[in-house]
Amino acid sequence: MKTYIILLRGVNVGGKNLLPMKELKKVLEGAGFEQVKTYIQSGNIVLLSDSNPETEISGLIQAEFGFTPQILVLENDEFTGCVANNPYQALEGKSVHFYFCKTKPQINEEKLAALISATESYQLVEKVFYLHAPDGIGRSKLVANIEACLGVAATGRNLNTVNKLTDMVKNT
Known part of the structure; x- marks a missing residue:
């Protein structure tokens, strides 16, 4: 089994796409995922699975909660690499943000500069x-305009959350 880090985009924000993490954990465990752990209500999950769980999790959330959030799945090595590549490791956790993307962004330099x-x-x-x-x-x-600058969908997490996920992975 492999360790996966699942980042859900746009859940429990502004009263929309409500997804109680305790209930989601039970649903995921009931579907056979192992060592399921969640962190805060913004859609952070660490679990063990035999294969990439994106499609299955998407279907489970749709069936149980009535909507399908965007899901980004990272294998442990990929997530660890993202953490290691952080150029701002020495800075305060709440001021450093990771915007994870499924595909490599094509930055619109003009928009970003503005x-x-x-x-x-x-x-x-x-x-x-x-x-x-x-x-x-x-x-x-x-x-507020990050995706327009990146040209792709992104889900953001601050360094404090990334560090917590790193600890959860170590204890899986």
Whole structure:
């Protein structure tokens, strides 16, 4: 069995796509996934599976909860590589954000330059857009338009969440 990190996009946000993690964990365990762990309500899952669980999880969520979120599945080695590639490892966890993408982004440099603030910095490494936003992301024009700048769908997690997922993987 392999360890997978599953990132659900757009769940439990603004009262939409409600997906209680405790209930989801029971559904996933009932479907045969092993060592299922979830973290906070934003759709972070670590589990063991014989094969990539994306299609099965998508179907289970649709059947049990009535919607299908976008799902990004990373194998342990891929996730570990994303963590190792973080160019902002020494910075405060809440100011560093990972935007995970299924395919490599094609950054629209013109849009990005128009939206990025003077305090924000970024690096693209393979399929992860790393953003350092020391002033937070709540009012960031770049974050509000991140997918338009990347040209692909993305799901973001801050470094604190990524570190927690890393710990969960180690204990799987």
